Amino acid sequence: MTIAFEVIKECKDTRARVGRLYTPHGVVDTPVFMPVGTQATVKAMSPEELEEIGAQIILSNTYHLYLRPGAEIIKEAGGLHRFMHWNHPILTDSGGFQVFSLADLRQINDEGVTFRSHIDGSSHFLSPEKATEIQMALGSDIAMCFDECPPYPASYEQVEKAVKRTSSWAERCLEAHRREDQALFGIVQGGVFRDLRERSAAELTALDFPGYAIGGLSVGEPKRLMYEVLDYTVPLLPASKPRYLMGVGTPDALLEGVKKGVDMFDCVLPTRVARNGLALTSSGKVVVRNARYARDYEPLDPECDCYVCRNYTRAYIRHLLKANEILGLRLTTYHNLYFLIRLMAKIRTAVMEGYFLKFAEEFMAKYLEKEVSSGECRNQ
Amino acid sequence: MTIAFEVIKECKDTRARVGRLYTPHGVVDTPVFMPVGTQATVKAMSPEELEEIGAQIILSNTYHLYLRPGAEIIKEAGGLHRFMHWNHPILTDSGGFQVFSLADLRQINDEGVTFRSHIDGSSHFLSPEKATEIQMALGSDIAMCFDECPPYPASYEQVEKAVKRTSSWAERCLEAHRREDQALFGIVQGGVFRDLRERSAAELTALDFPGYAIGGLSVGEPKRLMYEVLDYTVPLLPASKPRYLMGVGTPDALLEGVKKGVDMFDCVLPTRVARNGLALTSSGKVVVRNARYARDYEPLDPECDCYVCRNYTRAYIRHLLKANEILGLRLTTYHNLYFLIRLMAKIRTAVMEGYFLKFAEEFMAKYLEKEVSSGECRNQ
Numbered sequence: 054m055t056i057a058f059e060v061i062k063e064c065k066d067t068r069a070r071v072g073r074l075y076t077p078h079g080v081v082d083t084p085v086f087m088p089v090g091t092q093a094t095v096k097a098m099s100p101e102e103l104e105e106i107g108a109q110i111i112l113s114n115t116y117h118l119y120l121r122p123g124a125e126i127i128k129e130a131g132g133l134h135r136f137m138h139w140n141h142p143i144l145t146d147s148g149g150f151q152v153f154s155l156a157d158l159r160q161i162n163d164e165g166v167t168f169r170s171h172i173d174g175s176s177h178f179l180s181p182e183k184a185t186e187i188q189m190a191l192g193s194d195i196a197m198c199f200d201e202c203p204p205y206p207a208s209y210e211q212v213e214k215a216v217k218r219t220s221s222w223a224e225r226c227l228e229a230h231r232r233e234d235q236a237l238f239g240i241v242q243g244g245v246f247r248d249l250r251e252r253s254a255a256e257l258t259a260l261d262f263p264g265y266a267i268g269g270l271s272v273g274e275p276k277r278l279m280y281e282v283l284d285y286t287v288p289l290l291p292a293s294k295p296r297y298l299m300g301v302g303t304p305d306a307l308l309e310g311v312k313k314g315v316d317m318f319d320c321v322l323p324t325r326v327a328r329n330g331l332a333l334t335s336s337g338k339v340v341v342r343n344a345r346y347a348r349d350y351e352p353l354d355p356e357c358d359c360y361v362c363r364n365y366t367r368a369y370i371r372h373l374l375k376a377n378e379i380l381g382l383r384l385t386t387y388h389n390l391y392f393l394i395r396l397m398a399k400i401r402t403a404v405m406e407g408y409f410l411k412f413a414e415e416f417m418a419k420y421l422e423k424e425v426s427s428g429e430c431r432n433q
Numbered sequence: 434m435t436i437a438f439e440v441i442k443e444c445k446d447t448r449a450r451v452g453r454l455y456t457p458h459g460v461v462d463t464p465v466f467m468p469v470g471t472q473a474t475v476k477a478m479s480p481e482e483l484e485e486i487g488a489q490i491i492l493s494n495t496y497h498l499y500l501r502p503g504a505e506i507i508k509e510a511g512g513l514h515r516f517m518h519w520n521h522p523i524l525t526d527s528g529g530f531q532v533f534s535l536a537d538l539r540q541i542n543d544e545g546v547t548f549r550s551h552i553d554g555s556s557h558f559l560s561p562e563k564a565t566e567i568q569m570a571l572g573s574d575i576a577m578c579f580d581e582c583p584p585y586p587a588s589y590e591q592v593e594k595a596v597k598r599t600s601s602w603a604e605r606c607l608e609a610h611r612r613e614d615q616a617l618f619g620i621v622q623g624g625v626f627r628d629l630r631e632r633s634a635a636e637l638t639a640l641d642f643p644g645y646a647i648g649g650l651s652v653g654e655p656k657r658l659m660y661e662v663l664d665y666t667v668p669l670l671p672a673s674k675p676r677y678l679m680g681v682g683t684p685d686a687l688l689e690g691v692k693k694g695v696d697m698f699d700c701v702l703p704t705r706v707a708r709n710g711l712a713l714t715s716s717g718k719v720v721v722r723n724a725r726y727a728r729d730y731e732p733l734d735p736e737c738d739c740y741v742c743r744n745y746t747r748a749y750i751r752h753l754l755k756a757n758e759i760l761g762l763r764l765t766t767y768h769n770l771y772f773l774i775r776l777m778a779k780i781r782t783a784v785m786e787g788y789f790l791k792f793a794e795e796f797m798a799k800y801l802e803k804e805v806s807s808g809e810c811r812n813q
Contacts, residue, residue: 093752097759122727122752130730130748138744347502350510364518368510372473372502379477379759 056195056236056263058083058295058316066410068287068314071401074110074295076142076194077234078134081109083295083316084400086302086393087144089324092117093127093137096324097379097386100139106359106391107398110142110194112319115187116151120170120177124190132192144319145193147184147226147240149200150268150299161201163218181225189232197266198226200240205274212244215269220256227260238264238297245278247285254289264295267315271300280309287314304333304396304420308413311400323393327385330374333392337421339367341385346371353384359391436575436616436643438463438675438696446790448667448694451781454490454675456522456574457614458514461489463675463696464780466682466773467524469704472497473507473517476704477759477766480519486739486771487778490522490574492699495567496531500550500557504570512572524699525573527564527606529580529620530648530679541581543598561605569612577646578606580620585654592624595649600636607640618644618677625658627665634669644675647695651680660689667694684713684776684800688793691780703773707765710754713772717801719747721765726751733764739771 057075064070074081088095088103091114095103103111113133118124130136133143152159152168159168165180181199188196199222201215219242230237239262243250257265267286270279283298290296295316301307302320310318323333330342334354339346341353352362353370361370361384373381396416403412437455444450454461468475468483471494475483483491493513498504510516513523532539532548539548545560561579568576579602581595599622610617619642623630637645647666650659663678670676675696681687682700690698703713710722714734719726721733732742733750741750741764753761776796783792 092756092758093749094758094760099760099763117756121756122748126728126748126752129728130746136746136749138749348506348509366510366516368502368506369473369516369518372506376472376497376501378472378474379762380474380479382759383479383763 055234058264058293060292062405064404064409065407067312069311069400069404069409070314070316071404072295072316074316076110076236078140078142078194079109081142082398082401084307084311084397085109085317086307086397087112087317087319088390088394089114089319089321090137090139091321092121093133095386095390096328097382098390100137102387103139103390104141106387107394108141108390110144111139112144112146113137113191113193114148114151115145115184115191116148116179118145118191119148119179119187120172124187128190128192134192142195143193144195145188145191145197146299147188147197147199148179149184149197149240150202152179153202153204163221165199181222182229185226185229185237189230189235192232193235195264196230196232196235196237198223198237198240198262200242200268202242202269202272203244205244205272207244209246209249212242212246212249212269215244216242216249216253216256219253219268223257223260223262227262236263238262238266240266240268240299241286241290242269243286244269245274245282250282250286251289254286258289258291262294264297265290266297266299268299270298271306271320276306276309279306280313283310283313283315302393304393305417307393307396308400308416311404311409312413323389324386327389328382330371330381330385332385333389336419341367341371342374343371353388354392357388357392357395359388359395361385361388361391435614438644438673440672442785444784444789445787447692449691449780449784449789450694450696451784452675452696454522454696456490456616458520458522458574459489461522462778462781464687464691464777465489465697466687466777467492467697467699468770468774469494469699469701470517470519471701472501473513475766475770476708477762478770480517482767483519483770484521486767487774488521488770490524491519492524492526493517493571493573494528494531495525495564495571496528496559498525498571499528499559499567500552504567508570508572514572522575523573524575524697525568525571525577526679527568527577527579527620528559529564529577530582532559533582533584543601545579561602562609565606565609565617569610569615572612573615575644576610576612576615576617578603578617578620578642580622580648582622582649582652583624585624585652587624589626589629592622592626592629592649595624596622596629596633596636599633599648603637603640603642607642616643618642618646620646620648620679621666621670622649623666624649625654625662630662630666631669634666638669638671642674644677645670646677646679648679650678651686651700656686656689659686660693663690663693663695682773684773685797687773687776688780688796691784691789692793703769704766707769708762710751710761710765712765713769716799721747721751722754723751733768734772737768737772737775739768739775741765741768741771
């Protein structure tokens, strides 16, 4: 078995659970937030900084790496871990989400997707087999099936077609996959239609993947609707296997996702908003670029104990951002990722010690969601 | 005495010397290369990384900090060291070089310089008194006199006028300066005219500054001419005080400068060329952005033992730079600064152990100056 998963504690009040995910490059404590390293680097961060903030697993993007620098170069370099100097677990997406996001630049049929590169307009073809091959060349610990992710809103017919295709493609991915040191996860689609989620989950779980993702959420639908879908979809997935909610990473959605039984999350949000000068803090968001922080000599989050909050003021970070200095982007990114990774660690402790519901309530009472929407969480 | 300087070893073959410069924030081994942190940050680097590569003193720019964020904010933050989280020596320039570089945007008279901000076009006035006050507010360990730095080429009359003004302004800076934990250095002008250099040096040394800079070089003149000026100017400066050649930082010019008796150097070159994808290496320059490095799995410099060369390949760094990833800029900057700081450490050892001339010859035989010119070394 490439990957093993064990649940070590279940919440008495919710579906939350604490687990351990064993991968070829190390153990991951769940629930976990995975920073996104789209182009074989988590924007603005070094691998050592990721270790320092406690990142246990990162995500990288098949679509981007396939186009640049190309899977061959990464394979020649000894695989993605060596290429990017990250000797811990990596999950790669399948590229499906990205090529389906290209809208006018792509054509889909049952065979696969023909699309134009966002870099140079060149024409490419991705299929379940090709996406699996690329991920085998990259050598990630966890590869994802090539799926069809419909937008929101989408008609029942459209989503039904995507569910069928996703199931058929999942079989082809499984067939094409032959790397023993890599796990292949299935992706459940079905949009906001309960019977389609049920059908997709049934077809996918019949293929017995070592882990399952819930795809097709966080694509623009209201959060309330996402939570509703999670409520009926998570129980359809085997309790003994890790469950991964793709593209979610706002603090409130992480708490809700955990509550509903999700083990893994990823999102570009903390790094993307950081580069726009927004810091996630225990008392909500701080748009540190704003003029009101010009003479604010407090840390980004006075309750945070990270490297940035121990050593720098809002006034300095604002100055760096206004002056377009790289260090400004480094500091806000570092803090935001630390904030979410620390939140997940607190969640795990709260579940272990039996006060998760209380923790979630207290956290949210302080942290008022104001400026960041959950949509478009996946494209950097 | 705010600052003390001792020469601990002189080269038997050249004017090179090894010394120690004692400042309120620590001791600096000379000859030293000072990385430039124009806007209160050495572009792309963290303070801890600067410590890691052995940077002992950095330079920051009065002109830039005066305009943004403003000296008041830095003063309120507890001074520049605390503001930027760098608890080691800092030298600030006076802003003179920058305002004189503004060309059409400024007007000079004996009182000072009226200029327009490069950021928002607002009008400002800098004088010897004002430049000194700002540097006192910043709280650098070493402040520089506000001087007039003529361009190259400039007529004898133009340079003579600048020498006169620089001397008169130096007196006014000295008069205005009243911070006991800060040293004020004089700047010798005189362009490429020997008698003007002599006159400037005589007038400046009469004011008994604790250190002297040689200004008005590395402004576009041929290197041969710069070396000639150094040959006759350095001996005009007191041997017991540190000598600082402003704006020089190519490896060959550092070696020549040391040979001619210079103790301190600064230059934006290693950081600026790094951001353009150029690495300084022991066997010359490597334009790592180039396509020929796409599948090159060697480090930037196979002979280098820095963090970057121990952990990353040219292929990966090229990928990062092509993909506009911040980590690419971080890695090339880190390596280039390490390369120069390591070079200075090797120079000090060579002087101490009596083989400096041989070291310089061997270094240059391997390092062939090809692509980087020495001019325009001072504006980031």
